[in-house]
Amino acid sequence: MAVVTEQPNIDLREPKGWRRNLNRIMTWLMVLSFILVIIPLVFVLVTVVIKGAPVISWTWLTTGPIPPNVAPADVGGIGPAVLGTILITFWATLMAVPLGILGAIYLNEYSGGRGLLGGLISFFSDVMTGVPSIVMGLFIFSIWVLHFGFSGFAGSLALGCLMLPIVIRSTYEMLRLVPNSLREGSYALGATKARVTVTVVLPAALGGIVSGALLAIARAAGETAPLLFTILVVTTANPNVFSGPNTSLPSQIFTNASSAFTGAQARGWGAALTLIVICFVLMIAARIVTARFTRFQQH
Amino acid sequence: MSTVTEAGPADVAGSARALSERRPLGDRTFQILALASGLLVLVILVLIAFSTTQQASSWFTSQGWKIFTYNWNPTAGDYGALAFIYGTAVTGIIAIVMSVPVSIGIALLLTEVVPYRAARPIVYVIDLLAVVPSVVWGLWGILIFAPWLNHIYADIGSAVKGIPVLGNLFGPPTSGASFFTCGVILAFMITPIVTSLSREVMATVPAIDKEGAYALGATRWEMIRGAVWPHSQGGVVGAVLLGLGRAMGETIAAALVIGSSAVITSHLFAPGYNMPAVIANQFGEASGVFRAALIGIGVLLFAITIIINVIAHTIVERSARRARGA
Numbered sequence: 001m002a003v004v005t006e007q008p009n010i011d012l013r014e015p016k017g018w019r020r021n022l023n024r025i026m027t028w029l030m031v032l033s034f035i036l037v038i039i040p041l042v043f044v045l046v047t048v049v050i051k052g053a054p055v056i057s058w059t060w061l062t063t064g065p066i067p068p069n070v071a072p073a074d075v076g077g078i079g080p081a082v083l084g085t086i087l088i089t090f091w092a093t094l095m096a097v098p099l100g101i102l103g104a105i106y107l108n109e110y111s112g113g114r115g116l117l118g119g120l121i122s123f124f125s126d127v128m129t130g131v132p133s134i135v136m137g138l139f140i141f142s143i144w145v146l147h148f149g150f151s152g153f154a155g156s157l158a159l160g161c162l163m164l165p166i167v168i169r170s171t172y173e174m175l176r177l178v179p180n181s182l183r184e185g186s187y188a189l190g191a192t193k194a195r196v197t198v199t200v201v202l203p204a205a206l207g208g209i210v211s212g213a214l215l216a217i218a219r220a221a222g223e224t225a226p227l228l229f230t231i232l233v234v235t236t237a238n239p240n241v242f243s244g245p246n247t248s249l250p251s252q253i254f255t256n257a258s259s260a261f262t263g264a265q266a267r268g269w270g271a272a273l274t275l276i277v278i279c280f281v282l283m284i285a286a287r288i289v290t291a292r293f294t295r296f297q298q299h
Numbered sequence: 300m301s302t303v304t305e306a307g308p309a310d311v312a313g314s315a316r317a318l319s320e321r322r323p324l325g326d327r328t329f330q331i332l333a334l335a336s337g338l339l340v341l342v343i344l345v346l347i348a349f350s351t352t353q354q355a356s357s358w359f360t361s362q363g364w365k366i367f368t369y370n371w372n373p374t375a376g377d378y379g380a381l382a383f384i385y386g387t388a389v390t391g392i393i394a395i396v397m398s399v400p401v402s403i404g405i406a407l408l409l410t411e412v413v414p415y416r417a418a419r420p421i422v423y424v425i426d427l428l429a430v431v432p433s434v435v436w437g438l439w440g441i442l443i444f445a446p447w448l449n450h451i452y453a454d455i456g457s458a459v460k461g462i463p464v465l466g467n468l469f470g471p472p473t474s475g476a477s478f479f480t481c482g483v484i485l486a487f488m489i490t491p492i493v494t495s496l497s498r499e500v501m502a503t504v505p506a507i508d509k510e511g512a513y514a515l516g517a518t519r520w521e522m523i524r525g526a527v528w529p530h531s532q533g534g535v536v537g538a539v540l541l542g543l544g545r546a547m548g549e550t551i552a553a554a555l556v557i558g559s560s561a562v563i564t565s566h567l568f569a570p571g572y573n574m575p576a577v578i579a580n581q582f583g584e585a586s587g588v589f590r591a592a593l594i595g596i597g598v599l600l601f602a603i604t605i606i607i608n609v610i611a612h613t614i615v616e617r618s619a620r621r622a623r624g625a
Contacts (some may be wrong), residue, residue, distance in 0.1 A: 023518035030412060033404030034421060040487050041428050044439050102336035110333060121337045123612060128340055130541060130608035131601065132548025134575045135347065138597040142350040161343055168340065192322065194329035222432025225550035225575070229582055250434045250551070257438040257555050265442060272435045279430045287423075 045276070052273025055266050061274065066235040066252065066267070069259045073266035080237035081252040081271060084152060085278075087241045088231065088248055089221045091156035092163060096220075097213045100167025101202075107168070108175040109197050122172070128165035136161045137226040150232050152241035155248070158226035163216040170212025174205040207293025211286035218282035222275060224250035249275045347601060355595030357588050366595065371561040371577075373585070378592035380599065382561040386478065386573035387547050387600070390557065393482025393567070394546040398490045399539050405490075406497035410504075411523060422495075429491035437555035440484045445475030445556055452477070452568040473568040476558035481573070484556055485546040493542040496615070500534030501527055503622040533618035540611035544604045550575035574600045 060077040067076035103125070111118025140158040148154070178201050186196040202209070232245035233255055249271050256268030358366065358378060368379035405425065409418045452473035459465040504527050512522035558570020559580055578593050578600075585593050 019518050019521070023520040026520040026523075027412060030404045030408035033401040034408055036401050037405065037428060037487075037490055038424060041424065041431070043443075044431060044435065047439055047443055048435065099336045099339060102333045103340065106330075106333035106337035110330060111337075117337075121340055123616075124344055125340045126612050127605060127608040128344060130544045130548070130604055130611075131344075131347070132550065132575060132604055134548070134550040134578055135351070135597050135601045135604075138351050138354075138578070138594050139343075139347045142354045142594065143346065146354075164343070165340060168337075192326040194326040197329070218430055222430075222434070224432075224434045225579060228579055250432060253434045253438055254551055254555070257434070257441055268438055268442075272438050275432055276430075276435060279432060280427070283426065283430050 048269060048272050048276055051266070051269035052271075055270030056273060060270065064235070064237045066247070067263075068235075069256070069261045069264035072263040073270075075263070078249070078252060078267060078271055078274075080235065081247050081249045082274065083237050083239065084231070084246045084248040085221060085250070085275075087239070088152045088155045088159065088227070088246065089217060091153060091241055092159035092220055093213070093217055095156065096160040096163035096216070097167055100164050100213075100216075101171050101209060103164070103168045104171035104175055105197055105202075107172050109193070109201065113172070125165045125168045125172075129169065132225075133158075133162055133223050134225040134228075137229050140226065141229040145230055149243070150230065150245045151243050152231055152238065152246035154230035155227045155246065156241065158230050159220040159223060162223060162226060163220050166216040166219060167213055170215065171205070171209050174208030174212065175201060177208070178204045207289055210293070211290040214282050214286035214289065218279045218286070221282070222250060222279050224248075224254050227251050228254075249278075344605075348598075351594055351598050351601065355591050355598050358591040358595040361588055362592075366592075369563055373581075373589045373592075376588070378588065380574070380592070380596050382563050383572055383574045383577050383596060384599070385563045386557065386571045387575075387603075389478050389567070389571070390482045390485055390553065390573050391543050391546045393479060394485035394489055395539060395543050397483060397486035398493055398542060398546075401486075402490050402493035402538075402542070403497055403535065405494045406501055407523060407527070409494075409498050410501040411509075411519065411527060425491050425494055428487065433488065433549060433551040434555075436484050436488060437552040440480065440552060440556040441476060444484070445477075445480050447475075448480055448483075449473060449475035452479070456568060467565045468567055470566065471568075472566065474558055474570045476556050476570055477568050478557065478571040479567045481553050481557040481571075481576075482567075484552050485549055488549055488552065489542040489545045492545060493538050496538035496541060497531070497535050500531040500538065500615075500618065500622075503534075503619070504530045530622070531618075533621070534615055537611045537613075537615035537618065540607055540614070544607040544611065547573075547607070548575060548600060548604050550579050554579040 055073055061082055062079045063077035064079040065076065066078055066080055103121070107113050107118060107122055107125075111121070113119070113122045136158045139161065140154050144154045144157055182200055182204055183196055186200045191199075227248055227250065231248065231251065233251045234245045234247045238244050238246045253268050253271045253275065256264045256271070259265060259268075362378055366378065366380055367384075368377075369381040370377040370379040371382055405421070409421055413421065452469075452475070453471075455469050456471040456473045459469050460471065462470075508526040508530065509522055512526040517525060553573055554576040557572055557576050559572060559576070560570040561572045561577070562569070564571070574596050578597055582590070582593050
């Protein structure tokens with residue numbers, strides 16, 4: 001009556017010996033690689049905050065002109081560089097974001113990323129994200145600065161070229177997540193393709209598009225190389241982006257970094273902290289937008 | 300609202316052709332705008348190649364094959380770019396060698412070891428690393444990191460002095476601003492992109508492969524070797540190449556920490572130069588053939604990075620397609 005089934009003797013514990021040891025070593029190496037990355041990040045951030053924070057004040061950020069390198073740290077301000085960064089990045093955004101979104105609309109809504117032209121544009125917008133930023137600077141120098149002279153707008157053009165493929169890629173990924181049923185529903189109501197795209201598809205993907213654009217702006221705001229030969233560096237504020245040399249926070253840091261004067265270096269650290277805060281705020285804003293508005297992403 | 304009234308019952312009776320013929324002007328304009336924006340990418344790439352090559356033509360014509368010689372002396376009219384090409388290769392290789400194992404380690408940690416909830420903060424930290432601007436790395440690199448590294452370089456240098464191969468690579472002369480410092484900074488900068496691309500590839504490994512490996516009694520590491528690695532190898536190679544492309548084109552950090560000395564030397568702790576750095580540092584005072592030479596170095600850099608990127612994206616796309624098909 002009592003049927004005793006004999007349990008087979010299987011050892012379900014972790015295998016012993018070198019196999020277990022190797023597994024543990026490898027897991028610890030993975031953790032170690034993450035620690036190796038945190039160290040320089042923390043090191044950089046702490047240094048920038050410690051050295052930059054004493055210099056920064058509201059008047060320092062808003063007044064100019066930028067004093068010469070020999071001046072001590074408590075003289076003048078970097079207002080012109082803050083103004084330049086805001087203006088140049090604003091114009092770059094104004095050009096690159098709408099064009100990038102339209103390009104992504106072509107890729108996803110019209111070509112579907114397939115076909116000869118769609119495939120080419122999709123492939124080369126990927127490749128274009130890898131074009132070195134200094135080459136963008138040389139490009140705008142060759143086609144714009146040689147004819148129209150140095151200006152903040154030339155810098156905006158260079159930054160715009162840098163942002164365009166990033167905006168296209170991020171928008172394209174977001175448009176792909178919009179469910180087809182939304183498009184089909186609107187077509188069934190008789191809407192044209194343009195109307196479906198603008199009033200249904202884009203709003204559905206808005207969160208992702210905005211966050212992608214913010215990340216592209218953060219990337220552009222921190223770039224120096226495309227600005228070196230397009231805006232030059234000046235010490236006084238130039239609110240007119242369309243004519244005359246301009247300046248920006250990254251350019252200012254670059255000139256100050258190679259200076260031996262402690263005043264100039266202190267201004268460099270202050271500008272670096274300002275720039276990092278701007279980039280981080282943009283990135284955090286992008287995260288918040290993604291978290292609040294993304295509706296169709298499945299994790 | 301007007302479009303809705305247009306598509307009244309009368310149109311429903313029409314054929315598909317009739318419908319497409321009734322596309323309003325705005326609709327067609329929008330399509331053309333979208334197409335033009337898409338084409339802009341191709342136009343810009345062609346324009347970059349064309350306009351920069353044109354500006355650099357006097358370098359190519361006046362120097363001929365001498366552009367690939369090792370003699371850079373603008374005051375004497377010698378514009379050989381070999382030292383910069385060498386520096387770009389050396390710093391790129393140092394960056395890749397240091398960054399790839401770490402990036403793959405983090406990618407494996409994120410996809411195979413930690414749970415999803417713990418993975419997100421790690422991803423945020425890696426993203427922070429990507430947001431730190433190039434010029435801030437450069438500022439920190441030259442004012443803080445390089446002087447600190449120079450002590451280590453000096454110790455290593457005196458330790459390996461006279462030893463055949465090591466002495467030639469790591470021996471004196473040493474300097475804080477050097478090939479190696481530049482390579483390390485570039486490694487910090489490309490780690491986020493290599494990590495995130497590798498992670499994307501590893502996330503496509505089918506769960507059934509991993510479960511199969513575990514069912515056969517594999518440890519986690521054996522599962523990674525047997526199931527994850529064969530599946531993601533191709534994609535990781537593509538990610539590494541993309542990282543290499545980034546490292547070669549990174550300008551401002553390199554311009555500040557590489558040491559600005561146009562020499563070809565086996566000493567990794569000695570000051571050197573690379574292609575983007577020389578453009579950034581010398582363009583300001585250049586004119587005539589000198590400026591053409593610097594733009595020409597930009598053309599070479601553009602060509603190299605385009606080739607690397609095309610190869611990398613082809614590899615990534617192929618491995619992604621195979622992952623979908625599997």
